Amino acid sequence: MTHPVDPRARRLFGGSATAYGDLAGSPFRADRDRIVSSPFFSRLGGVTQVISPGGSGLLVHNRLTHSLKVAQVGRAIAERLAADDRYRDLLDKLGGCDPDVVEAAALAHDLGHPPFGHLGEQVLDRLARQRLGLPDGFEGNAQSYRIVTSTEIRGTATIGLDLTAAVRAAILKYPWTRHDHPDPHPRDLDPAPRGATPPPDDPTSGSLKFGAYTTEVDDLRQARAPFAGRIADWQQTVEASIMDTADDIAYAIHDLEDFHRVGVLQQGAVAGELMGWQREATTLRELPDGALDTGGRRPGAAIERLRRRLHRRDSWISDDDAFAAAVEHVRVELVDGLLAAPFDGSLAAEQYVTGFSARWTRRLVDAIEVVAEPSMRSGHVLLHAAQWHEVQVLKFVHHRFVLERPDLALHQRGQARLLATLVEALVAWILDPGEETRLPRRLHDLVELAEAELMPPGAADGAGRGSGPDRMARARGRAVIDFVAALTDGQAVALLDALSGRSRQLWTDAFVL
Template sequence: MTKDDGHRPEHELVRLTSGDPRRHARLVVPRHARGAQDTRSEARRDRDRILYSVAWRRLGGVTQVVTPFEDMALMHNRLTHSEKVAQVARSIAERLLHDKPARELVVRLGGIDADVVEAAALAHDLGHPPFGHIGEITLDKVARGLLRLPDGFEGNAQTFRTVLLGETRSNDYHGLNLTCATLVAIAKYPWQRDPTLKDDHRAKLRNDANYRRRWRKFSVYRSEKDDFDKAREFIADIEGFLPDTQSLEASIMDVADDITYAIHDLEDFYLAGILDVRAVLDELRLDEDDGLLRKLRDRLGIDYPDYFSEDLFAKAVKVVKEELKASFSAKNDGGVQTVGRARSAGSKLIGKYINSVEISDDVFWTHGPYIALDAEAWHEVQLLKEVTKNFVIKRPDIALLQRGQQRILRELVKYLLRWKNSNADFKRLPRRLRDEITTYAPSGGNTNRCILDYLCTLTDGQCYALYYKLSGSRPAASPMDLFL
């Protein structure tokens, strides 16, 4: 026997999972014949299926936060963002599995498979629509209004629907036919959306943490709830896991997504000249009665009353300001030293936060995960995410572009809905949309959701092209455009 020094080879790390066979089950087709030379685990096969999917390749043309233009510095799209989430997530998983005390908790709480973590991180944005976050907001409004879909639209729920039903990989089954462990790990918000309250909806959204949590974000539509519950059966028997608790692998993916969004987008926007760090530093003042920090502090206090700390928040403000001053405050002149300083700072922060992720024998906050950033790092990441939200997404010049993108999505839904409901012209609908409607109709579901499914197969550029054709404002740019 050899002494356990806390380090194990990769092939042993990925085996540190629950022996429950339900983790490795596939909901659609239980097992597939594989060649004798295929030595991959079921989780590694999941990862490869995602990488070979059309839905994955599409992400290269989908906005992450801000739609980039040719004369701007290269910025992340959904694909490059997902690649980095996968790298950060796998690093977190392997670090936890190398730590002996953490491994003991991992085993008790159901296990971690590093391949499942990576697969879920690669897949977590597959259902997100064109035009980034503004696309999500717009499609949710038209879904609950014009399309009469009670649970609206949400990118995470659309992702689950995409991997379960939407991607055509074989004529023998729908979707990617992933294992239950990977399906569950994709679900950052393992619940359905609460029905909208007619009378006090706005008040509840402002003040009720549980209502905010279950209405704003969710990972499953009603139409896929039975499959979702079946996938989560292996978690139900683990002591301490409630219906709303993420799997360990989902928690790792979730925290990796936060770290990546907080750091890589900050780098992007600074180097693209979009983020004015000096303006950020002026805003980060704790004495402001109605500034960014007050609003963020109030929101975190409502949503995380048993994890948020006023003292740690004030400390996080100092840490973030010092980091911004040291690495991002100088005007970006495109020089090698400026770029190098920013990239080095980003790398250092990524490493810091990866090493700040912990596993606990109890959830970190009510309805929360068993794996999360430690309290100090968590407050810093929340603040960094808010910087991107307030100083990039809400910029007036970005708003001009986004309002145009909102209009395109709203008009496309109207055009496609009228065309779908036209008996005389239904057969000339885009083939993918028509096929999904005819497949979905026998189940008795609302086929209007198929319009959203179709739009979520398009890149930003394809969305523009489809709008130009349907509005008659521009002909197809090439013969291939006709096949949208």
């Protein structure tokens, strides 16, 4: 007698059968193993988190170590919530909370991250939409979902990793497409969920953040089917909400470790900003927005802009007393603690960094709660108000004192030009009629995949998405974006060097294309 498959364990291509190579008995644990075994996971070791791993050796996080830490934090949160009697009934009502599902989703959430961190994401999105005519553009989260459902090519079948519905749903931080799904689209809600609004410089381009391309919308629907009637169409599953919160925690804490290790964060600059706001908070609050924006380098002005931005965007949780307390706590821990002495590589310095990270992680993980009716701007799993404000201040330090640095901008402008040139070179290669048989095999396979996606089975020529020539151009464009997005930082540099004739390597030494 066969038993019905648990809807949460149903795989993309039906049933729940194990695949060759699966060692775990649990389908969700098997998903975790499939993700870790994927070459897309391995490549994350060569992809920038914030500071390029090529420039600082093993001192800084890359996308692989970041993903491992998100998985560690996410699993800890899931285990605590699942064991808490206060939340058991609510978690079951919302669709479940399995630590294996959270861990697998955390490991997969950055699979689609392109070379050079978030900069690469922005460049590929612009090129995809404006140069290659792809309405969906590029988005790292949607690319991750595409990888686990389609572009992980195995033999003659293109089936992705064939993950369970629960894990695929947990990967979806933003469970909507850029333009059309679900209907009504979450960008039209008031307030819109976090990430759903269009970018201010291109209001007709659809949501800034989204979890799946149009080509994967049926896969998204199947993944979300077990949660229908339990959570809103635009809302994260509990397991996705845990993964998203864990990502925030890891991002806020572990990136600060990196900046301290490489000497980017200076105690005086951070202290001046935080303490300047504390001294002048009353005066700064009375300034109109225009005067604050023209305040230039006035200490405290930037963090006052943060306070106002939180009030505008997140009035559901933003609180002035909690914000002031968060500034003070970060000042004590970061300025008087971590940054009090430069990192010198000694055992004592390593121990201090480890203690700082462990203390903050414990503080934030212990401040997690589950709510039945969250704000439109929040998931069902969230931090207490005090710790939510602390994370915002930590992320502010990251943005203000690292991402806004001119020396980082110098490197990023070069990386942006590199990616744009690489995309153009690959498009020209595909269009060269004399080179069709010499294209990199993976690029050739990706073109065929994109053609099949844009030409539904059984459709007559011209009956697919767009005319024949237009469909072919889009298929080639999507293939190039998929190909470039799957490179490491180093591979992107080396490939462009070879295509530009600058490489001194023998052709037999080149990496496999």
